[in-house]
Amino acid sequence: MREEFVTLIQKEFPIAQRPFAALAKELGSDEESVLELYKELKAQDIIRQTSGIFDTKSLGYKSSLVAFKTKDIEEAAAIINTHPGVSHNYERDHDFNLWFTIAVEPRSKLGLEKTVELLAQKSNAQEYIILPTKKMFKIKVQLDPRGMGKKKEKVEKKKKISFELTPLHYQLIKLLQEDIDAVYEPFAKVVEELGIDYDTLMHEAKKLQEGGYMRRFATILRHRKAGFNANAMVVWDVDEKRAAEIGEKVAAYQAVSHCYLRPTYPNWPYSLFSMVHGKSKEEVEEVVEEIAKEIEPRDYRYLYSTREFKKQRIKYFSDAFAAWERENVD
Template identity: 70%
Template sequence: MEKEFLTLIQKNFPIARRPFAELAETLGSSEKEVLDLYRALKEQKVIRQTSAIFDTKSLGYKSSLVAFKVENIEKAAAIINAHPGVSHNYERDNPYNLWFTIAVAPDSKLGLEKTVEILAEKSEAESFIVLPTKKMFKISVQLDVKGDRAKKEKLKRAKKEPMVLEPVHYEMIKGLQKDIEPMKEPFKALVEALGIDYETLASEAERMKKAGLMRRFAAILYHRKAGFTANAMVVWKVPEERAEAIGETVAAYSAVSHCYLRPVYPEWPYPLFSMVHGKSKEEVESIVEEMAGEIGIKEYNYLYSTREFKKVRIEYFSPEFEKWEKRVVGR
């Protein structure tokens, strides 16, 4: 039941009065048994967080992947991690040794580029490259804990339905970002604070999904505890005229959780980025070799993470963004 449960909640955790009871019904179990399992998997650090996964760009934030070349990596990582828009920060096996994702708020006074420049200066980076998304083919971290997914899967892209956010939606976003605790009614405090019922919470969350504001409400796992001990950011040197077709092919592999086209630089000729997960380094490299054969690309590079400095969900519409900017500009 554990594997079935983890598969379910990675796809969708119900937004309902008694979500664990709904999950129990699907699993043919009891609410207590499912609650106890969830609590145990949280304590064992198999489940990292269960909350809404929002689309940064759709909420008005500007974001990018950034790579720094630094001497004192611990000092640089601490400086970078202090920014509230940094969600991921890793040491990677490359001359550009510190890789992080950063977002700045819609009302940022500094903007993305200036913020990165300030971080580079403070962390004494020798050089850096800014790698915003030019085209996103896939973003979906759902680990195949059961081992029954097909090697390749058809990518689904639903047509977005426009939605205008009202004040209640911003409060919903703040509340739905919070991690789900192991209790019978984990959304009770939120519906009471918003003064709405569970049906409204669920229906408005569904509207945000259809608008592309929320990708899904689901659990994210600790990869290693879930059995996926290896992952690599694989970057590909692909010809511009074939880049989109190749990106679609790579993204179709179920072992790939992220796949993007990004800018190139004289010192960085790799426009296609893919995150590949496996239960061993050998499995990851076997998948990559198969992909390389299919797409006919011989120039690619593995960027293995050697240390994780930060991995969190961004708290959207938090006052911490404005506080950070005021602090760094000295007023």
């Protein structure tokens, strides 16, 4: 049951009055056993967080992957990590040695490019490139404990239902982005704080998903604790005319969690980015070699992370963004 449970909650964790009872029904178990299993996985640090996974762009934030070339990497990483919109920050084995994702809020006075420029100045970056998403082919971090290897899957594209967010939705986003407690009724404090019933909670949460504001409500694992000891950012130099077709092919591999098309520069020819996961470095490289055979790129390279400086969810609609700008802009 453990493997099935882990697979299930990564896909979708039910927003309901008694979610562990709903999961137990699906697993042919009982509520108490399922809750105890969740607590066990949390205690073992296999589960990182269970919360809403929101779409940065849909919420009005501007974001990008950024690469810095820096001499004092620890100092640079510490400066970059002060920004509340930095969710991931890694050392990677390349001349561009510090790679991070950053988002700025809709009301930012600096904007994305000026914020990156300021961080580059403060951290004494020798050179940097900004790599925003031109096209997203896949974002789906769901690790199969049974292994993924060269298996393929169909990438679903959901149609969005357009609507304007209400004050209730903003409040809901702030609460649903927090990690749940391992209790029978983890959403009790949400309904109590907002003064709504469970039917309203479920209806409005579903609406956030249909509008594309929330991708899903699910569990994220700590990769290495879950047995996935290797992951690589693999970048591909591909024919721009075939990039969309090639991106779809790369995204079809189950071991690929992220796949994006990004801009190129004179000093950076790689336009297609993918994150590939495996239980070993050998397993990752087997998948990458299989992909390379299929798509026939001009060139590709591995960017393994050698150190993690930051990995945490962005707190949307937090006052920390405006506070950072006040503190850092002269």
